[in-house]
Amino acid sequence: MALTNNQNVLNWVEEMKSLTKPDNVVWIDGSEGQIAELQKQAIDLDIIKPLNQEKLPGCYIHRTALNDVARVEHRTFICSKKEEDAGPTNNWCAPDEMYGKLKALFDGVMKGRVMYVIPFCMGPIGSKLSKVGVEITDSIYVVLNMVIMARCGQAAADFLGDSNDFVRGLHSTGQLDDEKRYICHFPEDNAIWSINSGYGGNVLLGKKCFALRIASNQGKNEGWMAEHMLILGIEDPKGEVTYIAAAFPSACGKTNLAMLIPPEGYQKKGYKVWCVGDDIAWLRQGDDGRLWAINPETGFFGVAPGTNMKSNPNALKATQKNTIFANVVHKLNDNTVWWEGLDKEPVTNALNWKGEPWTSESKEPGAHPNGRFTSHVSNCPCISKEYDNPTGVPISALVFGGRRAKTAPLVYQAFNWEHGVFVGSIMGSETTSAAIGLAAGVRRDPMAMLPFCGYHMGDYFAHWLETGKKLGDKAPKIFNVNWFRTDDNGKFIWPGYGDNMRVLDWMVQRCKGNADAVETPIGYEPKPEDINIEGLENDGITASVVENLLSVDKDLWKEEVAGTKEFYAKFGDKMPAELKAQLAALEERLG
Numbered sequence: 001m002a003l004t005n006n007q008n009v010l011n012w013v014e015e016m017k018s019l020t021k022p023d024n025v026v027w028i029d030g031s032e033g034q035i036a037e038l039q040k041q042a043i044d045l046d047i048i049k050p051l052n053q054e055k056l057p058g059c060y061i062h063r064t065a066l067n068d069v070a071r072v073e074h075r076t077f078i079c080s081k082k083e084e085d086a087g088p089t090n091n092w093c094a095p096d097e098m099y100g101k102l103k104a105l106f107d108g109v110m111k112g113r114v115m116y117v118i119p120f121c122m123g124p125i126g127s128k129l130s131k132v133g134v135e136i137t138d139s140i141y142v143v144l145n146m147v148i149m150a151r152c153g154q155a156a157a158d159f160l161g162d163s164n165d166f167v168r169g170l171h172s173t174g175q176l177d178d179e180k181r182y183i184c185h186f187p188e189d190n191a192i193w194s195i196n197s198g199y200g201g202n203v204l205l206g207k208k209c210f211a212l213r214i215a216s217n218q219g220k221n222e223g224w225m226a227e228h229m230l231i232l233g234i235e236d237p238k239g240e241v242t243y244i245a246a247a248f249p250s251a252c253g254k255t256n257l258a259m260l261i262p263p264e265g266y267q268k269k270g271y272k273v274w275c276v277g278d279d280i281a282w283l284r285q286g287d288d289g290r291l292w293a294i295n296p297e298t299g300f301f302g303v304a305p306g307t308n309m310k311s312n313p314n315a316l317k318a319t320q321k322n323t324i325f326a327n328v329v330h331k332l333n334d335n336t337v338w339w340e341g342l343d344k345e346p347v348t349n350a351l352n353w354k355g356e357p358w359t360s361e362s363k364e365p366g367a368h369p370n371g372r373f374t375s376h377v378s379n380c381p382c383i384s385k386e387y388d389n390p391t392g393v394p395i396s397a398l399v400f401g402g403r404r405a406k407t408a409p410l411v412y413q414a415f416n417w418e419h420g421v422f423v424g425s426i427m428g429s430e431t432t433s434a435a436i437g438l439a440a441g442v443r444r445d446p447m448a449m450l451p452f453c454g455y456h457m458g459d460y461f462a463h464w465l466e467t468g469k470k471l472g473d474k475a476p477k478i479f480n481v482n483w484f485r486t487d488d489n490g491k492f493i494w495p496g497y498g499d500n501m502r503v504l505d506w507m508v509q510r511c512k513g514n515a516d517a518v519e520t521p522i523g524y525e526p527k528p529e530d531i532n533i534e535g536l537e538n539d540g541i542t543a544s545v546v547e548n549l550l551s552v553d554k555d556l557w558k559e560e561v562a563g564t565k566e567f568y569a570k571f572g573d574k575m576p577a578e579l580k581a582q583l584a585a586l587e588e589r590l591g
């Protein structure tokens, strides 16, 4: 039964139904009974397999098609009316042409299938910062993941009421044909059409498609920001919590930082870290003039490989119940899961992510490097009590970062907001497995938004500059971090993970005006002794190693400037003069 009398919703569902011609329509109310029934059906259809219910209650394993394991940037389109509005970093197609192409693909695609209609809300129900969407899909896997990742069902439909202000998401797994795979966004219609994929980032339309590509457009028009950022709170021994939002490219450490467990020395003093979100932040100026953030999602769609009791115990614990694993190793002896970096136990009798027999002796990795888990925030031991707060949390610092073997130091602070926007705009990172078909090496990824900014990135930079003007002296401080500097043998120098707390600590002290800094050509840096390295003796971290991690190689930075000039040139007239001036000033400071 329809969950709403909203004619805008009902008419659109009717229209999509006559296009896709399903046998049946089912509205997702989000009730436990309905989800249990769908889980049963998904098991019968072999879409998911139940895991050991004693060790992993409520957990399932899923395998995507072999050609469908990550986002596909070359098949992702921004279909704005004007090509210029999509900008040089997005694939563009005219809406009429793309609707024409897609209608042919969607025509009758759900014959013999069920059409699921999922009303969902991104952000706390009732919050001024939240937005509603409706996703239509023919995939039970999508339904089972969506109810973890977003507030789905009756409450979302009720929150929408009679309004026409909702995002229309249409998805079909089609035939999973990767040559007919399209992930298309129509920002002027608040619409997303996705076909021929079953991989999370392409099909859980609330996530990257809505909460970043469409929402970044809405934010530009309505005066707020949708960013690829984690949100965490650092509680000091007095109980005061400082909130930080951080943007790192895909598979560069957001989930890990968001769930960080402080080193023992910090724990003893009473420091705690709380996770508000691990992937997306919606940020808006509050009535008090400060910048406030919500996590629009309710779950984690996290990278499995590398997650273990040492690197990220909170994430691992979050996956011990009611979790859907995708493209990891299936251990047959005890019907559990495994991935590279989980533990050192030899795996004997198992299936790899492709479903082929696999053991620790096999040459290829068992889990796909982009193998993922979907689990609800309530599973996470360090979830912040503020995550569902409709007003969000006040942000004191914004952090950018990426994987850089040599160039970027462990941490530096921007001189001011405008310089901070510049720091975000020149971000680069070594490519990872989170998207298919990217050339190896460093790519420019401003604010970690290159694949997710749904409009012209020149306008996006201008929007950031504008936001800084509105925030004035209440603007968060801006920092850049790099956990990934390597030594001559290619090994990471900084221990990372929980020890990143030591760097967060310096940032918090900077925000509170309690820590000094040294001015370098690229920004303010800590004095080496201001990074607390107590307890890191066994990791070989000494004050001189920290000094090395903070060193700025002017020759490498001059190459960086040259690369940035080339990158900026892409944006033509839309490149804000302020940022070009920042680049020239950096070049001058480098001498």
Ligand code: GTP
Pocket (backbone or CB within 6 Å): 248, 249, 250, 251, 252, 253, 254, 255, 256, 257, 278, 279, 301, 302, 303, 305, 306, 307, 311, 434, 483, 484, 492, 495, 496, 497, 500
């Ligand atoms: P998306 O979900 O794709 O947006 O990724 P993410 O930014 O949340 O990255 P995630 O935290 O899942 O980390 C990705 C990979 O980076 C994993 O293999 C981690 O083990 C590794 N990683 C995360 N933090 C650190 C760190 O501080 N140091 C090192 N060396 N590796 C890290």
Ligand code: SPV
Pocket (backbone or CB within 6 Å): 070, 071, 200, 201, 202, 207, 208, 249, 250, 251, 279, 301, 434, 435
């Ligand atoms: C990312 O790639 O940044 C992710 C995973 O968080 S996906 O949902 O596939 O985009």
Ligand code: MN
Pocket (backbone or CB within 6 Å): 228, 249, 250, 251, 279
């Ligand atoms: Mn992400």
